[in-house]
Amino acid sequence: MSTRRIRVLIGKPGLDGHDRGAKIVATALRDAGMEVVYTGLHQTPEMIAEVAVQEDVDVVGLSILSGAHLSLFPRVRKELLARDMGHVVLTGGGIIPAEDVASLEQQGYAKLFGPGTRTEDIATWIQAEMQRRWSDEGAAR
């Protein structure tokens, strides 16, 4: 079992100013022992991908409550792939209708969380996902 601390980037893409959820999740993941970088507001997909590279994160979690998720989530993924960051776990949350969640989960987002989610459940999910990936990597070696 890996003892490396999980590194997470919490990002706010687009012009959306709602950051209560993003900051609560960032705080909760930090409390759960992860290293968390929060981008702050009004980030372009390029800016988020750049920070992900610089901080060498394992997980990118995006928060959008502005309805622009179908445009912004795929663009962040594209920018990450362009920077050879295809290995990061992509997740996120916000005000996202169920059918859009399904669509984004088909486009490379491992899981999206909706309103009312317990922060503990997000932390547990990320830990399990990272353990799974790290043990897959170990097996591959």
Next chain:
Amino acid sequence: MTKQAKRGPVSSTSSADPRALWEAELAAARLRGAEFSTVSQSPLQALYGPAEAPLDYERDLGYPGQFPFTRGVHPTMYRGRLWTMRQFAGFGSAQQTNERFKYLLGLGQTGLSTAFDFPTLMGYDSDHAFAEGEVGQVGVAISSLEDMQRLMDGIPMAEVSTSMTINGPAPILLAFYIACGERQGVDPRELRGTVQNDILKEFQAQHAWLVPPIPALRMITDVMGYCAERVPQWNTISISGYHIREAGSTAAQELAFTLANGMEYVRRGVAAGLNVDDFAPRLSFFFDSHIDFFEEIAKFRAARRIWARKLRDEFGAKDPRSWMVRFHTQTAGVTLTAQQPENNIVRTAFEALAAVLGGTQSLHTNSMDETYALPTEKAVKIALRTQQLIAEETEVANVIDPLAGSYFVEAETSRLEQEALATFAEIERRGGVVACIDSGWIQKEIHRSAVLYQRAVELRRKKIVGVNCYEEPDGDATPLELHRIDASVETDQRARLADLRRRRDGARARRELEAIRAACRSRENLLARFVAAAHADCTLGEIADVLRQEFGIYKEPKIL
């Protein structure tokens, strides 16, 4: 404690003090929990009596329409006129929102309230790169005077009052509205409505800013000065606690930060050479109505009392209208749940009732489907009907400030007042509101409260039906029909802007933009320049670009 209360009525069965007897019974009993508190986690007693509400009636309550306005700002309150039913609406194109406005007016709504999309809120045109994917999503896209004309098409601007939730670029959107009125043949003196224009809470909570605090405050005093002379019925700021609360603050913090912001605007207006009584009567307020019924009612009452005392006794305002907190209320979006969304109708009804019992001047009720998307017509109709039901069926609007004199409500009113005064002193100690924004102190305080509340919910100390109690396995499946914004809104809007830029007198537009640049560097009133620029078909983004170039871009302090 009064003599009467101390002794209490003599018990026929026991010689013990009845209060001591009751306290002993309570202490011995098995209760639902160890601690009881408001939704803001302020401790509550089991019972309130005269000792907890030591009031001087004339000093602390008075009469409706009289200082300190605890009981309401109008002598008649809802016997004279009901509150304005004002549903916040805006999505897609100006034409789509215009249709929603007409639908709402047709249902008996009495005022308009405009929601703008994020590009508009941040001062970017719909064809800016930052706008990609965001046009028309959370509100209507308005990039030009022509867009404003489409928004108000067929709506008599001299008769309807319009509220616009816009802050950083508020003076520019107000200029579009004034110019639009002029094109409809309406004198600016006849226009009634509100621009939110409350930039301080943007830095603290809502985060749609344009330029840094000091130049932003200068534009606000320009709006106050211009409107005092030329648009006298316009509310130049709606000092808003709503977003502070939605960002996670407690009721007491919402009250304190909002009124502290209000006092900062008053100081800036006075420092800019305005007479307090020339602009303070046009300041209005906007509060959240959260789910804790009594705490909210007390908050509204406390807001009136605090402001009246501050304006009269500290700022020396002489006009009683300067002392009044006139306010709009919106039910709390954060209390809506994605789980079992029909329950949101009930939550909204309780919150709306609290706002009415708290004496609001206007009200927006949220729709049940807003944790998924913007509301459908059906959901909006139920939300509006909720207000109409309170107004017409419950008979609560017949008696003014009906909860006054409740020991509990009066004790909570005083408690919130005291907490707000303590926070004012803390802000003062930290160098004032702007210094507290620059240091991130207010933002951190709000975040801290949000975290404490989230923990309480996750520990099930605070309950949310459908979320941490009475859950249903499929409770968060989306059972509702949702309102979707078509992607064509963005492409159409880009095409319209390109067309406008081709058609207009380019040289005139450039001249007006340069005149704005010059005004930024002098003390000339910027709103006057924006109105001229609106008539020259300068776009929102073009005007905002000049402001960003001249005043700089705001960078939020790192608080996490």
